[in-house]
Amino acid sequence: MADDLKYGYKGAEPTQSFGNNTGVFDPNDINNLIADNKWTTFGQLELIETQTSTNGTSAFNFLNLGSYNVHFVTFTNCKATSAETNMALRFSNNGGTSWIATGYQFAYWFGRNVNPLEQKSTNSAFLGYAGQITSSTVCGGYFYVYNLLDSSKYSFASYQSEATSNTTQYSFGSGVLPTAETHNALQVTMNTDSLVAGAVVSLYGIRYS
Amino acid sequence: MATNLEFIKSASGTSVSSLSVTDCFSAKYDVYTVVGRGDFTNTNAFIYLRFLDSGGSEVSGATDYAYANLVMESYASFGEDRNANADHIQRIVYSNNGNDFSFEINIYNPYDSLSYSFCQWQSGGRSSLGLVGMKSIGVLKQTATMSGIKIYNPTFTDINVSVYGVK
Numbered sequence: 550m551a552d553d554l555k556y557g558y559k560g561a562e563p564t565q566s567f568g569n570n571t572g573v574f575d576p577n578d579i580n581n582l583i584a585d586n587k588w589t590t591f592g593q594l595e596l597i598e599t600q601t602s603t604n605g606t607s608a609f610n611f612l613n614l615g616s617y618n619v620h621f622v623t624f625t626n627c628k629a630t631s632a633e634t635n636m637a638l639r640f641s642n643n644g645g646t647s648w649i650a651t652g653y654q655f656a657y658w659f660g661r662n663v664n665p666l667e668q669k670s671t672n673s674a675f676l677g678y679a680g681q682i683t684s685s686t687v688c689g690g691y692f693y694v695y696n697l698l699d700s701s702k703y704s705f706a707s708y709q710s711e712a713t714s715n716t717t718q719y720s721f722g723s724g725v726l727p728t729a730e731t732h733n734a735l736q737v738t739m740n741t742d743s744l745v746a747g748a749v750v751s752l753y754g755i756r757y758s
Numbered sequence: 759m760a761t762n763l764e765f766i767k768s769a770s771g772t773s774v775s776s777l778s779v780t781d782c783f784s785a786k787y788d789v790y791t792v793v794g795r796g797d798f799t800n801t802n803a804f805i806y807l808r809f810l811d812s813g814g815s816e817v818s819g820a821t822d823y824a825y826a827n828l829v830m831e832s833y834a835s836f837g838e839d840r841n842a843n844a845d846h847i848q849r850i851v852y853s854n855n856g857n858d859f860s861f862e863i864n865i866y867n868p869y870d871s872l873s874y875s876f877c878q879w880q881s882g883g884r885s886s887l888g889l890v891g892m893k894s895i896g897v898l899k900q901t902a903t904m905s906g907i908k909i910y911n912p913t914f915t916d917i918n919v920s921v922y923g924v925k
Contacts, residue, residue, distance in 0.1 A: 567765060592762040593922060618918070619793050619860075654889040656830035669832045671888040693880075695795050695860035702797065705860040705882040707891065722830060723882035723891025729858075757765045758793050758920045 567757065586757070593756040594621060602748035605630060608738040609750040612645045614697055617754030622737060624710075624750045625689040629682045632742040637677025638692060638735065640704055640726055645734035649726065650674045657708070657722020668722075675740055676724035680710035682739075688712035690720075697732040704732050763791055763922035770918040776910035777917050780814055783868040783905055787923035792863040794909065796917035798853060802885070803912035805850040805859070809868065809875055809898050810906035817898060820845050825896035832888040847896040850909065853883030861892075864924075868904040875904050 555562040556572025563571040565587045574582075582588035597620075600609045614620065624636055639648040653676040656669040668678070680688040690710025696702040709721040726732070737750050767782045783790065798805075809817045821843035829837040829852070839849055851859040861881035867873035875898040883890045898904070909919060 591764040591925070593765040594763040618795065619920075654832040654884075656832045656836070656889055656891045658828065658830065658836070658893065667830065667836045669830070669834075671832045693793070693860075693862050695793075695882075696858065702795070703858045703884070705795075705858070707860070707862065707880040707882055709880070721880065721893050723880065723889060725882055725884060725889045727884060727889075755763065755793060755920075755922075757768055758795075758918075 595754045595756055597752045597754055599749060599751040602744045602746055604746045605743045606748070607743040608736050610645050611735045611737070611752045614733060614735060615754045616698065617756065617758060618696065618699065619755040619758035620694040620697060620735070621753040621755055622692040622694060622750065624680070624691070624737060624748065627680065627682050627688045627748040628686065628745050629684050630743045630745055631684055633681065633683045634739040634742040635678030636680040636682065636688065636690065636710065636737065636739055637675035638694070638706055638724070639675060639738055640697065640732035641734035641736065642730055642732055648736050652728065653724055653726050655722055655724035657720050659718070659720045661718040662716050675738070676706055676726060677708070678740065679708040679720060679722070680712055681718060681720070682712055686712050694735065697735065700731045701729055703727045703729055762925055764925055766921045766923055768918065768920040770916070771914060772916045773913065774917070775913050776908055777914065777919060778810065778906060778908045779919055779921055780810060780906040782907070782921040785869055787925070788867060788870065789924040790865040790868065791922045791924055792865065792907070792919060793861070794917065794919040795858070795860045797856070797858045797915040798912035799855060799915055800912040801855045804848055804852050805909055806911040807847040807850050807896070808908045808910070809904040810908060812903045812905050814905060816908055817900065817904070818845050822900060823847050823896060823898055825849070825894060827892050827894040830891040830893065847877070849892055849894060850879060851881045851883040851892065852885070852890045854885040857884035859883040871903045872901055874899055874901060
């Protein structure tokens with residue numbers, strides 16, 4: 550559209566923002582406004598990537614985090630190959646070339662009908678644990694993850710999960726890697742063992758967060 | 759039809775002692791998700807929350823709110839903090855001087871004039887000793903339409919809050 554008829558207006562053009570798009574738009578206008586985060590389209594939980602385990606998968610590496618301040622991770626149908634293990638996160642500051650394996654702090658509640666307990670660490674190799682699983686236990690849950698791409702802030706996560714075996718178990722908690730730096734890759738992993746085929750892990754970005 | 763989080767509004771501030779997100783609730787949604795992150799300067803401080811009524815005024819009666827927190831510290835035994843009659847909802851976050859924080863809050867029925875406004879949240883902050891996580895519930899014991907929220911108490915170096923409708 551000619552510049553003197555931007556958005557169908559002659560002269561001063563209307564200011565565009567999410568929830569407030571005014572005028573007549575051609576495809577280029579819409580593409581440009583989407584690129585500038587100014588086009589109204591609902592659905593701000595935006596899927597970045599989904600990965601599915603094969604037999605023996607021990608980690609899901611997400612190397613593309615988009616440009617979000619808050620991420621959301623779901624994990625479903627997670628079942629251990631042989632041993633008891635726990636779902637957890639690790640971050641990378643070099644694009645996934647290596648994964649930070651020290652310094653995580655966490656606190657979570659592990660609920661079960663026998664011996665429920667609190668778990669904590671001020672210097673762990675993992676951020677978690679979210680969801681305890683065995684070869685006879687199926688687990689699912691989620692993480693909210695904050696500030697990964699913000700070099701001035703610590704990277705936090707909060708999480709919740711549920712697992713079923715002979716009884717139902719649940720856990721919820723929070724964690725942090727108290728280092729203010731950019732974490733540009735995210736790993737969903739477990740502290741030991743691996744998963745059987747069929748576990749699904751999805752990474753979302755929450756736009757405008 | 760979208761089945762997702764639908765962005766409604768965000769607010770941010772630097773060097774402020776409170777942040778209000780006004781006119782973010784409507785009849786379009788029953789459930790809302792709020793995500794926030796930031797940093798504050800006070801020593802050993804909590805973030806509080808109050809609702810804003812349909813005129814935008816703070817709801818602050820002495821017994822209007824009730825809350826219960828499980829305080830999960832990475833360096834000490836877990837604790838509890840609760841109050842059945844308070845003038846605010848407490849401990850959205852606990853954090854200490856110069857430490858960052860994050861939180862997500864789910865809010866139920868704030869615009870429904872026939873229901874109480876409930877919320878549940880999880881958060882992470884830091885003391886000088888380590889992580890402090892919260893797993894919590896709260897309620898505004900009024901059957902009235904609410905239009906927004908106010909986050910307050912410490913002096914925020916910076917704070918960003920976004921509100922989404924849950925479809």
